[in-house]
Amino acid sequence: MRILVVQHDSELAAVISGCLRRISFDVDVAADLIDAGHKLGGTAYHGLVTDRAQPDGDVLRLVAAHRRAGWTRPVLMLTALDSHAERAALIEQGADDYLVKPFNTAELATRMRILCRAPVVPAQASRLRVGDLQRGRHDGRFTRAGVPLSLTVTEAAVLQALMLAGGALVTRDQPAKCCAGEQHQPESHAVDTLIGRLRRRLGPPDPIQTVRGIGYRLVDPA
Incomplete structure (x- = not known):
């Protein structure tokens, strides 16, 4: 590397x-x-x-x-x-x-x-789409309503996991693994901080649904 x-x-x-x-x-x-x-x-x-x-x-x-x-x-x-x-x-x-x-x-x-x-978002041939969220077919870039999203590697990894789940529940273990480099915070707080940051990157309406104490799923707000 x-x-x-x-x-x-x-x-x-x-x-x-x-x-x-x-x-x-x-x-x-x-x-x-x-x-x-x-x-x-x-x-x-x-x-x-x-x-x-x-x-x-x-x-x-x-x-x-x-x-x-x-x-x-x-x-x-x-x-x-x-x-x-x-x-x-x-x-x-x-x-x-x-x-x-x-x-x-x-x-x-x-x-x-x-x-x-940490998992890096690959530029795969497959394209992911959930509502107005999309990962590009060729470049692996994430967009919302056609607008490119500015994401860190950890945020991109969590968003990809949520999109790949296709609306199914993603347990807190998945984003916790992506928080390995987040410092000065207990693991549970690091996960909450990461999800909160991702929500701000995505903007309203919020497509991330919290299942308290268990995990998260991605939904189409529309």
Whole structure:
């Protein structure tokens, strides 16, 4: 698997790259957003490790743009700010997980390994449709009423599981597996947070029906 590290500090980039290579990832490094954009446009990366603050701007803009274009690979964000507002912004704008600096490199490697085990939405020949929700036949992108959805890898994995169930109940175990990289929350809260986030991405009317204490199913609100 190939990971892109976006880090302007060359010494820190070398440390991050080294810890990822030790667990058998191939690693490329980008020093700024322009370099990262070029690399993401030309290489099929399996994940992204990036510092939020880059010399030429906020990396969340780059992540959000690629999410809108259908990129569903996991993003691990590094940040110097440890506030509720900062954490919420990172997740809402496309990160799958985050680490507050200074961080432990062994934890970074573990989190990235877990994130890359999460199921990535494949670009299969089959097309899924539930109401006005659809996964594309060729590109695997999700849309609602024809409008592309900006989803993280965990959100896309849960939505795909709900769509594949065809209206049948999906137990909480399925989204719980996708929360392996969600930090600072007990598992039950992580699942609730993930489903709540997915509902906000989908917008009204809410197509996710909760079966309290058991799981969720996808319904056609119409």
